Amino acid sequence: DEGANSDKIDGGALFITGNDGTISETEFSHNNASHYGGTLFVLGNETVIDNCTIDNSLAIRGGAIYVEGENATISAKFKNTNATLSGGAIYVHGENTTIVNSSFDTTYAFGSEGNGGGAIMVKGNFTSIEKSNFTNTHADNNHGGAIYIKGICTNITDSDFDHSRSNLYGGSIYINGTNTTIKGSNFTDCTVNSDGSQGGAIYVNGEYTTIIDSAFDKNTAKEEGGAIYIQGNEVTIDELDSTSTYAKAGGSIYVAGGNAKVLNSNLTYSHANDGGAIYVRGDNTLIDSTIF
16 A cells, blocks of 8 residues: 555545454555544544554654554554654554554654653553564653553553653653553663653553563663652562663662562662662662662
């Protein structure tokens, strides 16, 4: 579908209204929309996008895909897709979104306050992102160099993030919501670079955050949390491997909240003015079986 439609208001190639739509084994190239969904725009529930390829796509929200609806499942490869506001590749407004076995290469979002997500932006609860790769994703003027989620019960598992950038919070991931779990994922060369910036790789604002069995290398925040910044109580960080991380406070980890636990972790070559590896601002902190 080489540039079949350019500069439509919504959905540069496809506009779908209705439930249970499936798009599979399809390639899209050089499609743009002047509003939402540079390639695909969907209004409906139970959307499935399976094993598709999208490159060189542009819109205001959802550089490649915009979905408004529940229970969307997306598996695709994205390259050179951009959003002038939010969701450099994907923007979803709805519950129970699953993004799996996907790759994002050079995807950008340029929006300022309240926008971001260099690859993905989701406004909705119960989001799952699994077995996906993010390379050179940027949110140049706001949060979440790769992912921006506003909603509860987010799960990000078995995914890799390389060279993610954002301006303020979360070089790779920004989440505003409770009950976040990040597991089995790797973060390399992720950065937040403006004055006051926090969370070189991950920024979470919410209670009950768990980060487990994940690795961080060469992550930097200009202010706090070279790898991880969490604002909220009941944080559990377990089996973390963090090396060569930098910030003014909390070279690897910064937690603002009570009942924080850091367990069974390896935090080496972390650097900060205050708290070379960890800075906690809250009561009832537990550090156990960890190497510095």
